[in-house]
Amino acid sequence: MKNVLLLLAIIHYGYSSKILGIFPAPSRSHYILGSALMKGLAEKGHDVTVISAYGEKQPPKTKGAYRDIVVTELQNSIQEMFKEQKMGMQDRQNLNPFFSVVFAGHMLPKIMEKVLSNEQVQQLIHSEEKFDAVIVEQFLNDGQKALATHFGAPLIVLSTIGGNFWVNTLVGNPAPPAYVPAMNLGYTVPMTFRERLVNTLLTALYEVYYHVHVYPSENARIKKYIPNGPDISDVLYNVSIVLMNSHPSTNQPVPYVPNMIDIAGFHIKAPKKLPQDLQEFLDSAKDGVIYFSMGSNLKSADFLPEQRDAVLKTFSKLKEKVLWKWEDDVLPGQPKNVKLSKWLPQQDILAHPNVKLFITHGGFLSTSETIYHGVPVLAIPIVGDQKLNAKTAVDNGFGLALSYDELTEEKFAQSVHEILTNSKYRTNAKKRSELFHDRLVGPMDTAIYWIEYAIRHKGAPHLRVAAVDLPWYQYHLLDVMGFLVLVSLSFVVVSYYVVKVVCKKLYSKPKTNKVKKH
Template identity: 70%
Template sequence: MKNIVTVFLILLISHHGSCAKILGVFTSPGPSHYILGSTLMKALAEKGHDVTLISSFGEKKPPKTKGTYRDIVVTEIMKKMNELIAGGQVNMFEHAKMSPLPAAAFLARMMPRIMEPGLGNKEVQKLIHSNEKFDVVIVEQFMNDAEKALSTHFGAPLIVVSSMWANYWVNTLVGNPSPASYIPMISTDYSIPMTFCERLENSLLFLLTEILFKWYVYPYENATIKKYIPNGPDINDVLYNASIVLMNSHPSLNQPVPYVPNMIDIGGFHVQPPKKLPQDLQEFLDNAKDGVIYFSMGSHLKSADFPPEKRDAILRAFSKLKEKVLWKWEEDVLPGQPKNVKLSKWLPQQSILAHPNVKLFITHGGLSSTTETVYHGVPILAIPVFGDQKLNARSAMNNGFGLMIPYNEVTEDRFTKSIQEILNNPKYRNSAKQRSEAFHDRQVSPMDTAIYWIEYVIRHRGAPHLRVAALDLPWYKYHLLDVIGFLVLISVVTGYVSYNSFRAVCRKICNKRKSKKLKQN
């Protein structure tokens, strides 16, 4: 009996030692962002950790996991977002008309205002004023830097999850190099390599973003910290404290770029094995002898919000096809709906893309959708509207597994020709399959990679040994401006001394010659 009790105590202590308290903060108003966060946090709970997730959505049914899983749902962010949409300040389809410079300014001005109310939520404030402790705080990077102060407040290491590839929002936080000469900024659709004009505009965009963040975004976030967190730290003491950054990217999807040691690729970690489809969808897909085109503008944009002229152009193009079309349409009726088009307000995207009869995915070009289509090897036709969608669409074109039509250039003729080009030219599907093979070819699954590194940070108390020295340098030292200035000064002084010495020697020689002539005369 004594031995049984001893074994039980050892197992209990062992379990307690491996179980961590983890706080996740994924408050973005985009459902696709929530899917990323909840998928990661549920996997950590399944591993046996005690998880708390602050988000704008939450689970209808608490997931069954080995560890505990607690939802804190903040409704204030979605409310703020809807207020701005209703007031006409946010119109995503209008956003498509903006060039990169004003688009960056718009995003920097709007997002901190949308995200701010989350920290004021009653349940969040209750958590902040509690005596709870966490072993690590995981925050999604999405113009919400004030939320990172929760890691300082709870005395826990900070892990940042980027819903995109390496970009300005995360590179500056970990000292990662990001040359504007060959790495396009978010909201652009520049080719790689960039032309001279693209590099010029990209450099100006980088400069503008620097100014916007330093003089508007970070001061706003700092005020938010002071407003909602007791004895809140200064924003500059929070920004550069990330132990690691988990990147929702992979070289098979995104341009290969430099990474410092604490940046880890986990692109595709949210992709789940296909689930059984509802009977009507299964029959629709199974019976499509000529194949199916799947059409969705994602979780944030609504196809039903297309202007009538765009919608009608798309419908006329669909009516010419022999293939069936499965369209995520958010209303009960679609005026002029062709016979080969099936509608649904919600569709299980990952399971649909896994069906062998799906020949083409027409998408807005969001990174989650792009990741899922590469995972299943389905070519895309992208209609990008805002944010990173244009760059994702350009990447699909560059890598040969899709085409892009800018939203403002959607016409019946161009839409039809693009669909026919992808369906009739096998190079697009072959490229998609090749990309899929490269995406799957990994030593460890992306989710296992994410969990390993999160637990690594916990084991090594923040893993400060992964931090690069660049973070401790002021900007002028990082860019070697002091060294360059010193070398310029030395060069100027040396040149000045050399010039004066040369003049003095020349003058002396001239004077000697003059004296010699005078003596001869």
């Protein structure tokens, strides 16, 4: 028996790796993705350490060890940031996309500094520990990527919103602004001339602002908090694998270099049994259920009275039941068919066959979960990628979108009625769900395979494209274009003078001697 246990231990440690995960975004939805990935690795037998804003109340029961380092200073920091700037839901919705680039690049890195300055994180940095891989969520926290260099491990990036400027530049991925819109613009293809113009200008702003302001400030944080910290230019473009929370069923198909891997839906689990009160509520809804949630960062309770009343009046006239994630203790004017809760098991609810409509803010987790379960949506997008996700739902025919500014009783009721009575939305949602599920390998298994692949192949440098080693002017062929322009101008100038000389010789009148007449 002892020999068997010894053999099992050898097998475990022979295939077990030590993996550090850094998921600093002070947002529950971001944490859900990071923790799901690390739990999957721990269940596979790897020993994981997770740096985040939240942590697990109870350590998960997994084959490998699971250790939390919780940076409590991060909790609620995004909400505090918006309160500090006196930005309500309507202000956030109408935030100019050009200003939002500067706003996020100025505010969020300050929040992320709390990670590197945290006492427990500093103890880890100054310890003798080594890791086989470091996974960092990409969210305006580029300085934290230096921990991969510090611990001598391959760097793996998790993008919670698919391809975007933040990750494309790290791995030399082409993203022509002619047909790859910036995620915070809410554009889908084909874009109009005006949209392509705005998209090009915003892409240029990203490039300039990050190299002029964001990267230098992140470099200063590396030098301040990490002993013998590397230069950020040696960190940014040293990414082994990018795990993309995207898929052709949920995102526009765009180019990917070999080390960018789609894993959308990796956090989704098989539905669990619901609490008894919810199970009875859903089971007894013979006319169906509408599920309403604005996610983890936005709150339905923050709706202005006009918008809230528009929703309540519409719900009060429906025969369907409504399950509403409402964050306050009471809802004035609550209709009888509406059930409230401050927290709801969203995935398990969407799996119930009686759910006919999901009213959502359009965050990518909610979007991927509703596609997974084939439930049509009515999106009320506010910030970030939500407008793009909402537009994608409209373009693919499995939902409608309604601006927060347009949330009147008439328009809200019309949208709800349209989705509930027109079968095309549910049909398209089911078709989209089929595409989402039709994969050779499940998304979690795909993610784990590529993480282990990067570990096995010492960072997998053979997947690295040459673009990341080129200076920006060479990547954009500015030196080649400059040379061609110079040659062309030289040819024109030389041709001009040659023609001028030839013409002068051909058309000049020969001098004649005048003869005097007597």
